[in-house]
Amino acid sequence: MGDVISANLDEGKREMITARTSAVMAEFGRFYEQQYAVALFNSVRFEIEGGGNIHTQLLHRKDPLKNKSIFSGGLFQFLEESKKWRSRFLYVGDSYNIGLYESKVAYDRGLHSKGVINCAGYRALTSMEEYLGLLNNSLNDPKAKVPSAPFLKCPTQFPLILWHPYARHHYFCVMTEKEQTKWHAVFQDCVRHTNNGLSEESKVSTPAFTDALRLYRQAQGHYGTWDLMCGNQAQILANLVMETLHPELKNLIVPRLKGKLHQRQKDWMLISDAVYRQVLSQTRTQHEALVQVCEVERPRLDAALRTDMDQIITSKEHVSVKIRASVSPRVEQLVRSKVQPYIHSILEALMEPTSRGFSEVRDILFRELVEISKNSINDGGKEKLGEHMEKISMLAFHPVKMQSCYEKMETLNLEGLQQRCDVSSPSVFIQRAQILMRQQMDDAVYTFEQLVHQSLEGNSREDLCKTVQRCQDRVLKKYDYDSSTVRKKFFREALLQIIIPYMLKQLSPSCSTDLPKFNELIFEDFSRFILVENIFEELVLQSVSKDIMMAVKEAAVQRRHNLYRDSVVLTNSDLNLHLLGENTIDWAGPDGVKGERQGGEGANRKRKQIVSMIQLDGMPFLYESCQEVPGVDDIPEENEGQVGQDLATEKSLSPVEHVPIEKEPASPDTLDQIRDLINPVLEFAHSGEKDDSQLTNGMFPLKEGDEVETVPRESPKKVDRELDATSSEQTLEEQQCVSAIESAIHQIEIAIQEDPSDHLSEGANDSDGEFAETSTNCSPHRHDDSGFQSPANENVEEVEPQPIRDDEVVDTDLVMLTLVEGVKTCIDLDGKASEKKPEIETTAERGFL
Incomplete structure (x- = not known):
């Protein structure tokens, strides 16, 4: 080389x-x-x-990417030096520069990168055929025979190529189409950001x-x-x-x-x-x-x-009048004959894809806000709301989620204008509109954050959902107005960028020779600030600006693309909202406390990533593509988080396979044994493997090698407190079993305290009986059928035992325990057990919204 x-x-x-x-x-x-x-x-x-500034309804965030990174993950790169493909770890920070590292471990340790790619002027390609076409256009020899096979053999079917007309090209490949789609969106966003123009x-x-x-x-x-x-x-x-x-x-x-x-x-x-x-x-x-x-x-x-500002302005106006009188006839003739007939067709070509792109932004924003409203109903509480707000806060800078909006603008076609008006390609207007879409999305999300945070104080769970929905409606209304204003400004600027160079090219041969004589009208002290060429271009711009404004106004009156008329001015009902624009909300903190996040340039490697990283810790780097990553189907930005939550819900609701009871307990023969049954000595067995077999009293049988911890006999209330302390170590099934046992034991204790001997005799005669009716409220399988699976429904609802009336007869010989498996087992005091058919409650699959 x-x-x-x-x-x-x-x-x-x-x-x-x-x-x-x-x-x-x-x-x-x-x-x-x-x-x-x-x-x-x-x-x-x-x-x-x-000067008059355009009044916007939405708030603007100054530094949205502070302490944020865009994306990182592993893929394969072709190295020119060794002519081989090697695995690389790529990190895209808030500057949108792509850092290349030997591995994720090297990045975590803070080692120097193998290189940095600045994407200004690049194009992100996903096809080797498209790349070879650009390569042949840049260097083509008609006499040479074009080889059938490409010079670069990609090991997979999913290449990613960064092409530049002058600089070095970069070749990558991934293992799956999903990876290719995600990385292509990220690369395009890097190109779009660096090509956004100057500050x-x-x-x-x-x-x-x-x-x-x-x-x-x-x-x-x-x-x-x-x-x-670019750049x-x-x-x-x-x-x-x-x-x-x-x-x-x-x-x-x-x-x-x-x-x-x-x-x-x-x-x-x-x-x-x-x-x-x-x-x-x-x-x-x-x-x-x-x-x-x-x-x-x-x-x-x-x-x-x-x-000398007044004198300079007066001198410039004097020169402008003279130049206008000289060139005005030629300019007006050009506007009437070759500009006015084409303004509406150019505008229509710009409006169609641009309006569809902004409409897609609104649809995505609406869907995300509706999800937050549903989650506020489902989960409840400000803590859960803060988690959802943290996820949506960087929606505008999520390349994958915003890709559908950007694709709408890719259909812009100015083929007829490229020759007539000297438009090299529509990419300038496409990227500008895409940047405006991203800005409008971020403004809308940021305004929603401020409105929600402002309304959080003093709201109950029921009011929280109404507050979120009210803020959602207000933000969407503000977005409609601001997006209309932004689009109309974009249309005017795009028309000027297309028409003014064309007019200057047509007028330059005849007017360039007349302009130098007007330099004599400018004082020498003011000659640095007044240039004849600039005045001439301003006059050309003014000559066509009126026609462009009228064309945009007519388009707004037709309302074909949801544009507000210029006469429609929304009054800002949130006078105090703009005072909140300087505040940064940390939704990750307690209750979304306002304040600056910790960290800065020194905490670059601890920044929160906007797009979920493909490579997971602990995976061998040789297979650092997401093909080998478990659970990649649950990446939320792929619109598959819904499926993942459904699977998790279904798994938690699936019935546990019933294991037959291995050994039956002995029948209590004395009053002391019955009291032992009422206030049992709890023994917890700790073993390395989970055993699903249970005794009839809800306990697990001991095995060899198990350690036994004995808890002194105490009152049921004290046992409740101890069970609460160890609930983090027990499964949900164990807690439900213990709760059912305690409820039944408490009822037996109340009955025995009245007349233990009577109940014992009655129990001996009716040992095979059952409770006539069981309350459905005590079932651990009770679920809400409203369509939203609330976490509150996952907890067992315990019913306090009601006092027994004097005229009520309680059969204490039978104790019915409803296990998690749905199996009803009746145990009598003689040690006999009867098992009925499992009554498994089938729960329809519900979407976790």
Whole structure:
């Protein structure tokens, strides 16, 4: 690999690359310094004059990913150095950079990663055919014979490839289709996040950079959108350099490459990656130096602006009037003939997939909120509500759950506009709309959290469900309004991005020669802040903005895509809600206490993961794919948590197989023995294996090697307290048996206290009798049929024994014990036992909602 790069990138070519990069950066720097002063003027003017901001109903969370990570798991990666596939552990943090580790153990120990992938400019592919198609387009030799087999043999049927036009490609594979779907969603989210553009928090440097980049490309004859405006400033500038340098190097180097077509393609990829890394390093250094120069000069420019702001504004308006009078006829003619007839068709193409995507966001939000409402009824209590709120808090940043929303936008088709309006591809608008969907989802979830937390105090269990449903309705109403506002703004911006470059390209030949003469109207002191080219573009934008606004308003009036009319303004009924926007709710804490979470950069490895990790601890790393992970079907984000809960519920309700009684107890012959039966000496057998066989008194028979713990004879109430203390170590079946025994014994004790001898005689005559009727409330199989399986129904309902009336005859000879298995066994005092047919209660499978 090193020989290929060193042989084709000698010192002369590296110097050429450095010189070409410096030339591009020098030309871009000239535009940047000009636009920096203009951006500073616009920022200060906006600060002084103020401007109307769009009022939103939903709250906005400033740092949603604090102490969070996105995803991690194991898969296989192809290593160029060894030409082999190796298992790797991938970690995706809140920066959306992909860290590659030797193993999960290496990550947990804090060892250095094997590499970090920044996904800016990449494309996530799941097909080897699609990858080879892109590869052949980038380097295709018509004379060469295309091999039938791909140069890279994937060991599985589920590849994952990160493709970049200039940088190194990354090859992964997984074992199952489920893994491939999940990892593809994660990779796409990483690409989408890094391609989101520059930070809007900087009111000067970001507008200056974007305007300088646009003017530079227009000077080179490139109008319209640009797919490679991805990543940070240094990455964007590296793509700008490679846009012209890459084809030139290809013509110089590719003819000299040896071997078959696939081998030459692999060699060219390595060479292209080496060139890109060299260019990126140089653009990063020179851009930082350029920004530093402008920042040093900023205080002087700011002082001049604040001193002469009125004169600068007046001078700019005067020049604008002159330019408008000169170019207005040509601009209006172009708008009437070649722009207005196409605005509605462009808007319709944008509205259809965008509205379906935002509608899908609303549906997912509604389903998740309904689940919380149902769970609040089912589980009850603020603690359980906090657990559900903790799960939904990061819904917007869950790539798998949000994938269906993003897929709706993938159908955007601007094929007819790509040639006419110089639109390179719709990917710019697709990714922007997807980012807006994610932002709206997070705003809605965050607002719901604030509303619920604000209403928690002083609510009972019955009121809790009503509170959650009321908050749900309010949030959905706010989402409808805000999503309409966001979509209309997106439509206007997208139409401007499509139409304005087209108009500038059409007007540039005739107007570019007339503009320089207007520089004479600008004072020299104000020439840094007033540029004729910027004024001309503002006039072109104003000429078509009215038509775009009217088209969007007409679409809103038709209400085909659930857009609010501009005349509809919702009054904010939550005046105190915006005061809560700065608070962070820790739902994991007690009752969701507000406050900042513990940790920060130092606690990076303890961050909570948004998407469940595929690899589980304790699995051999050789099989680190989720094919070998037990219980992967219960991953909640795959919409299979419902099934997992149903299985758990069904398992807990399944009847236990009845084991016949091995030995019958002896019959009590004396009064002391009967009292021993009333207040028994409890003996608990501890053994390594669970024995399902039970004696008739509810105890387990002892075996050899069992340890016996003897508890002194005490009152039934004290025994109850001791049983409660050891309930965490007993199973639910044992507790139910003990409860049934105590209830029966307590009734016998009350009866014997009245007249023990009478009852003994009666019991001798009617030893084969049964209770005529058994209360169904005492059955341990009692369940709620309302459709929700509440945890409260899982506990045995104990009925306190009622006092016996004087005229009531109680047959104390028989004691009926209802075991968990549903078997009713009647035991008489002579030691006789009769077993009836098992009465197993079949419970229909219920969904745990």
